[in-house]
Amino acid sequence: MQSGLRKFAKMEEVAEENGGGGQGVVALLRWAAGMGISDLMPSSSGRVGPSSPTSSSCLGHSLFVSHFPDAGGRGLAAARDLRKGELILRVPKSSLLTTDSAMDDKKLAYCIERHRHRLSSTQMLVVVLLAEVGKGRRSRWYPYLVQLPRSYNTLANFTSFEIHALQVEDAIWVSEKAITIAKSDWKEAVSLMQELDFKPQLLTFRSWLWASATISSRTLHIPWDSAGCLCPVGDLFNYAAPDEDYCPENSESVQEITSLRNQPLDHSTHDLQLDNANQSDFSMQRLTDGGYEETMSSYCFYARKGYKKGEQVLLGYGTYTNLELLEHYGFLLNENPNDKAFIELKAEICASSSWPRDSLYLQPDGSPSFALLCALRLWATPTNLRKSVATRIYSGSLVSVENEVLIMKWLSKHCHDILGKLKTTVGEDNMLLGMIDQMIDFPSCPKSAVDIPQENEFREFFQAHGLTEEGTDQVQLTMKTRRHLERWKLAIQWRLAYKKMLQSCVFYCENIVCCLNA
Numbered sequence: 001m002q003s004g005l006r007k008f009a010k011m012e013e014v015a016e017e018n019g020g021g022g023q024g025v026v027a028l029l030r031w032a033a034g035m036g037i038s039d040l041m042p043s044s045s046g047r048v049g050p051s052s053p054t055s056s057s058c059l060g061h062s063l064f065v066s067h068f069p070d071a072g073g074r075g076l077a078a079a080r081d082l083r084k085g086e087l088i089l090r091v092p093k094s095s096l097l098t099t100d101s102a103m104d105d106k107k108l109a110y111c112i113e114r115h116r117h118r119l120s121s122t123q124m125l126v127v128v129l130l131a132e133v134g135k136g137r138r139s140r141w142y143p144y145l146v147q148l149p150r151s152y153n154t155l156a157n158f159t160s161f162e163i164h165a166l167q168v169e170d171a172i173w174v175s176e177k178a179i180t181i182a183k184s185d186w187k188e189a190v191s192l193m194q195e196l197d198f199k200p201q202l203l204t205f206r207s208w209l210w211a212s213a214t215i216s217s218r219t220l221h222i223p224w225d226s227a228g229c230l231c232p233v234g235d236l237f238n239y240a241a242p243d244e245d246y247c248p249e250n251s252e253s254v255q256e257i258t259s260l261r262n263q264p265l266d267h268s269t270h271d272l273q274l275d276n277a278n279q280s281d282f283s284m285q286r287l288t289d290g291g292y293e294e295t296m297s298s299y300c301f302y303a304r305k306g307y308k309k310g311e312q313v314l315l316g317y318g319t320y321t322n323l324e325l326l327e328h329y330g331f332l333l334n335e336n337p338n339d340k341a342f343i344e345l346k347a348e349i350c351a352s353s354s355w356p357r358d359s360l361y362l363q364p365d366g367s368p369s370f371a372l373l374c375a376l377r378l379w380a381t382p383t384n385l386r387k388s389v390a391t392r393i394y395s396g397s398l399v400s401v402e403n404e405v406l407i408m409k410w411l412s413k414h415c416h417d418i419l420g421k422l423k424t425t426v427g428e429d430n431m432l433l434g435m436i437d438q439m440i441d442f443p444s445c446p447k448s449a450v451d452i453p454q455e456n457e458f459r460e461f462f463q464a465h466g467l468t469e470e471g472t473d474q475v476q477l478t479m480k481t482r483r484h485l486e487r488w489k490l491a492i493q494w495r496l497a498y499k500k501m502l503q504s505c506v507f508y509c510e511n512i513v514c515c516l517n518a
């Protein structure tokens with residue numbers, strides 16, 4: 001194995017070993033202290049001092065690294081009681097890994113410049129990250145790079161089996177598109193990577209997928225580069241959906257929150273995120289709990305709420321549906337207040353109003369979005385009367401009891417029919433999830449596990465991963481199989497949440513019909 005490849009493989013091994021503690025994290029925190037990353041409280045002047053050069057860790061005053069098995073794995077916990085709005089972590093600009101910061105390397109700078117006109121900023125950051133990985137110990141960010149996750153569960157990493165386990169056409173389409181985009185981004189960047197003399201392993205699509213998932217799931221917004229930055233230690237915060245009541249006006253640090261986070265990805269290639277980018281200034285501010293601050297020349301993080309000592313400190317990366325979380329971050333939330341279920345709609349319904357298609361969805365409680373409700377009310381109104389009731393409808397009022405009963409009955413039946421066409425039921429999915437958990441928790445699983453009603457899907461999984469050898473009573477789970485199980489589980493969790501929204505919609509509509517009839 002060539003030395004660069006050996007380093008990469010070694011880094012992968014080390015990263016694999018570092019679930020939430022371990023030598024890698026200790027080394028990271030020691031290195032971070034040397035770089036001036038600090039969780040020290042502000043002094044009376046309001047400024048945060050750099051870590052002492054003798055300090056062996058950049059953390060311990062406000063935060064510490066811990067493991068949260070049910071909420072993101074490795075993450076940051078409060079080292080003391082934290083007040084809402086308090087500055088809890090400061091990461092100096094010099095330690096951020098950005099396309100610009102890698103420009104000390106003359107060859108890299110020259111080649112990047114030559115390709116700047118034809119590659120997106122995200123593609124360039126992916127190349128910069130791979131270039132740093134290729135340097136091994138010579139990289140300034142080596143202690144940071146070695147503790148990055150070895151693999152990711154973002155949609156672009158899903159196999160065909162895992163994608164089809166999503167069951168819903170829209171979600172399958174989004175996943176296939178994610179892979180297609182990743183492939184074309186990689187192909188476009190290969191010539192640059194060859195010019196940079198990347199080792200063969202770093203030129204592969206697999207390495208590209210790893211690096212682009214690192215960028216997608218870990219970068220933070222900076223004002224000078226739409227690709228964002230990799231922020232050592234700052235990227236250890238796990239995610240919580242932004243709270244309804246979180247608002248800087250209520251925060252003690254309203255003066256301090258000066259910069260707004262936005263989405264970490266290149267919007268030109270990820271149109272799903274435009275939704276978020278287009279939100280009003282107010283709602284963007286509502287999501288802010290960190291940002292780059294010019295006056296401090298640092299990325300600064302604030303407590304979005306009060307935390308008790310030991311509690312996990314979370315960051316709101318933005319408002320995402322579960323499919324978006326899965327696409328860009330490789331996880332989803334069982335309770336996601338921002339989730340949406342898009343259902344197939346007749347062309348006449350979409351055309352009945354001027355609402356964009358992506359505003360027509362079901363909400364987590366099963367109720368139709370405002371736009372969907374308006375579109376249905378208009379669609380169920382005779383064409384010659386639509387103009388006269390439009391204002392009434394757009395103000396959120398019913399057209400008539402008959403109109404409302406008609407659309408609720410239609411929506412309820414439609415959801416019922418969609419659920420009937422999906423391959424498995426909510427109950428079956430729950431049972432599958434139980435079986436998968438059992439397989440993940442126990443390193444070997446009895447082969448009789450496949451003797452369950454959802455036998456087919458289990459058999460397909462076993463077949464897709466070459467686990468069907470005759471005469472084997474115990475199926476040993478390799479690391480790779482575990483990863484496939486985790487992704488399959490995510491796909492089932494996603495479709496289950498989707499089905500539950502449709503089921504809730506059926507109850508919601510039946511309830512409305514009942515009330516109106518009464």
Ligand SMILES: C[S@@+](CC[C@H](N)C(=O)[O-])C[C@H]1O[C@@H](n2cnc3c(N)ncnc32)[C@H](O)[C@@H]1O
Nearest residue numbers: 071072073074217218235236237238239329331
């Ligand atoms: C910025 S990193 C956070 C630190 C990460 N846990 C680590 O060990 O490096 C974002 C990744 O953490 C995981 N994550 C963050 N929040 C999560 C949550 N609420 N539930 C599950 N996984 C989460 C996802 O894998 C996501 O891609």
